[in-house]
Amino acid sequence: MPEGHSIHHFKRIHSDYFVNRTVAVSSPQGRFSDEASKIDGTTLEKITAYGKHLFFHFENDKIVHVHLGLYGWFNFCDVDDDDAMEHRQESIRMQLQTDWIVSRLRGPITCELIDHCEVEKIIDKLGPDPILEDSDQERAWNKISTRKKPIASLLMDQSIIAGIGNVYRAELLFMARIYPYTYGTNMLKDDFDHLWRLSKRYMKLGSFDGYIQTLDQRLVEDSNQSTWVYGRQRLQCFVCKYPVTATMVDGRKLYWCPECQI
């Protein structure tokens, strides 16, 4: 499921097969039909990604804004694969098709047709995205260091840093060994720099792989395990063997190690 890395991953995959091509756009589910008909058969000029937002720029300033939310996802299949094409048609919000390949979007929280002004408004509300090469680390630090809220809460705030979700939040805090309830105002600059460096490294990696892998597989026996603490409530911490704990922060489960993260 999607955090910022998925968005950049999907941007990359779509770029190979859909950009600079004429694309048939439809909505088998029906909920995007009116908008789809306005861009159906036109050229997809480029795709951009920012935080958890994906933008398909079609000609004539027609831009499809997609936000996957909690469980939105893209699937791809071959145009000649009849079985795949028939599969769960009724939930496909948007389908992009060339004579070569098909992209099918299900369950997004947002799928709408907008123009470049609205794109700007969306991006203006977002903090720097660590996956982007020119992201401004200081802009995030300025906000964090003045906010009297736990860092675990601030990391999920898209207007501070764009793209981090519940898995990366837990993993980054663990890898940087930071106590999750440290107020932004009490954060050390060095700790923030560490967090930022880790977020760039692991979210970039995730955007290439398409999935989150923070745990170094060479260090553990369980080859199916991909995270240090996320989803490991009551299991032993890989570092200190103390049980991983889960507490609610802003209505989301935060996994962390009370022994390692002081």
Add this chain to the structure above:
DNA sequence: AAAAGATGGTGAC
């Protein structure tokens, strides 16, 4: 069979 929960976010109170 029904409910809960999941890597998200908004808007109302």
Add this chain to the structure above:
DNA sequence: TCACCCTCTTTTG
């Protein structure tokens, strides 16, 4: 802080 939306899977009764 809560209800709600989108979809699908897993757990519960």
